[in-house]
Amino acid sequence: MVNEEKIRIMTQIALDETKRYKSEIEESGYYKSDYIRAHVISVVWNLTISYVLILFLVALYHADYIFVNVARLEYGKLGFAVLGIYAGIVILSLFFSYFHFKRKYIKSLSALKDYYTKLKKLDDFYMQDQNKEEAVDDTITGV
Amino acid sequence: MTQLLVFREHLQKFYQKYTTFLNLLFRFIIGFIAFSSVNRMVGYNTAFNQVSVELLLAAGSMLMSGSVLLFFTAAFVVAHIFYVSRVLALIITVIFLIFYFGYAKFVPKHAYIIFAVPIAIPFHLVHGIPIILGLIMTPSAIVPISCGVGIYYLLQSVTSVVNVSTDTSINLYQAVLQQFLSCREMYVMIIVFSIVTVVVYILRNREWDFAFEIAIFAGAVANTILFLVINYLFNINIKTVPFLLGMLCSTAAAWFVQFMRLALNYTGVENLQFEDEEYYYYVRAVPKMNVAAPSKRVKRINARHFSEHVPGLKDEKDGTKISDENER
Numbered sequence: 001m002v003n004e005e006k007i008r009i010m011t012q013i014a015l016d017e018t019k020r021y022k023s024e025i026e027e028s029g030y031y032k033s034d035y036i037r038a039h040v041i042s043v044v045w046n047l048t049i050s051y052v053l054i055l056f057l058v059a060l061y062h063a064d065y066i067f068v069n070v071a072r073l074e075y076g077k078l079g080f081a082v083l084g085i086y087a088g089i090v091i092l093s094l095f096f097s098y099f100h101f102k103r104k105y106i107k108s109l110s111a112l113k114d115y116y117t118k119l120k121k122l123d124d125f126y127m128q129d130q131n132k133e134e135a136v137d138d139t140i141t142g143v
Numbered sequence: 144m145t146q147l148l149v150f151r152e153h154l155q156k157f158y159q160k161y162t163t164f165l166n167l168l169f170r171f172i173i174g175f176i177a178f179s180s181v182n183r184m185v186g187y188n189t190a191f192n193q194v195s196v197e198l199l200l201a202a203g204s205m206l207m208s209g210s211v212l213l214f215f216t217a218a219f220v221v222a223h224i225f226y227v228s229r230v231l232a233l234i235i236t237v238i239f240l241i242f243y244f245g246y247a248k249f250v251p252k253h254a255y256i257i258f259a260v261p262i263a264i265p266f267h268l269v270h271g272i273p274i275i276l277g278l279i280m281t282p283s284a285i286v287p288i289s290c291g292v293g294i295y296y297l298l299q300s301v302t303s304v305v306n307v308s309t310d311t312s313i314n315l316y317q318a319v320l321q322q323f324l325s326c327r328e329m330y331v332m333i334i335v336f337s338i339v340t341v342v343v344y345i346l347r348n349r350e351w352d353f354a355f356e357i358a359i360f361a362g363a364v365a366n367t368i369l370f371l372v373i374n375y376l377f378n379i380n381i382k383t384v385p386f387l388l389g390m391l392c393s394t395a396a397a398w399f400v401q402f403m404r405l406a407l408n409y410t411g412v413e414n415l416q417f418e419d420e421e422y423y424y425y426v427r428a429v430p431k432m433n434v435a436a437p438s439k440r441v442k443r444i445n446a447r448h449f450s451e452h453v454p455g456l457k458d459e460k461d462g463t464k465i466s467d468e469n470e471r
Contacts, residue, residue: 050241
């Protein structure tokens, strides 16, 4: 016979898994340190690509000047400035992304409490069903 | 008001009933508007600048997710610009990539706002976006709005430079960038939209009756006054009548969005006070307006049933004479 309460919980779990807590569930498999490290590396990587592309645009804009003065450019100073700005961006992104993803991980864990409660309820239903089946088996065998 | 609430209920039920079909239809419409807007803005490639291509791509967008549609729209823009200048196509591609890696990858939802702003500007409906985002988001919405405005004026700079220049070298890029950075309209739009977003956000968080409606009205008034005053002082080429009409439609759209999202009944406000171990609470609870849509039950009375209850009529149907008994 159909158990309405069980179906209601299963529907809610399905909704949680596909919509409500989709990203949280995907990320819940990580340990906190792994989660933060993976995301911080991703942030630094994406910002590095963006920075390189911006440098490319800037270089292209000043292409005429660069070609004319290619021998007279102070590459040491230029390299120092480029790397200095990059280091600043990396340090800032490391700092902010570390705290952002740490907070996000804690938030997603607390949001998932509701989801785990539903899973526990569903598990209880299965346990009850299993116990009933075992009880029926006992009567048949007459043990 | 009750009729509006009933209308809202009907609309929600209608959407729930035909969700799959309506979602496909909306995707088609959004895709069509996006691709036709790109064609209007930078439609250089005549092979792409056709209604049949727009319809085909819009039909394709019915099968695409939101992010794929964004990618194809960006690729469509680049394809058009590639037709007139390879250098500019490269520059635009790099700028889109910077947006993707530096911004959209971290906040994917903001990419849709960046996408919506350049499309809404030609229709003068863009004024509704900061009002709506002020209602549903935080002032962080200023960033994607500014990026959207920036992309629109970048494409405008591309078109204006390509239209007057025959150069195809790197100088074209310099000309576009100079034109883009000297565009006063863009700066005005970014500043005004930022102010409007913040004003709407602050007002809608007040504990006033009709705070949301007041926020929409104040946002619309602030937007109108700021644009008209700046236009008067700096002459930034705003056409007053289309601007005012657009402003009106945008305000109506913002109100409609708010009404569909949340309608509050301020006559039923309850002010509660209670305490626990740590705090004393002053709570103001405003009930939501909800009206059950009346379901019309149409009772069909067909000829057969009707004839069964009318003496004589059944006989006529069977071919016999009506009400013989009465004649007797």
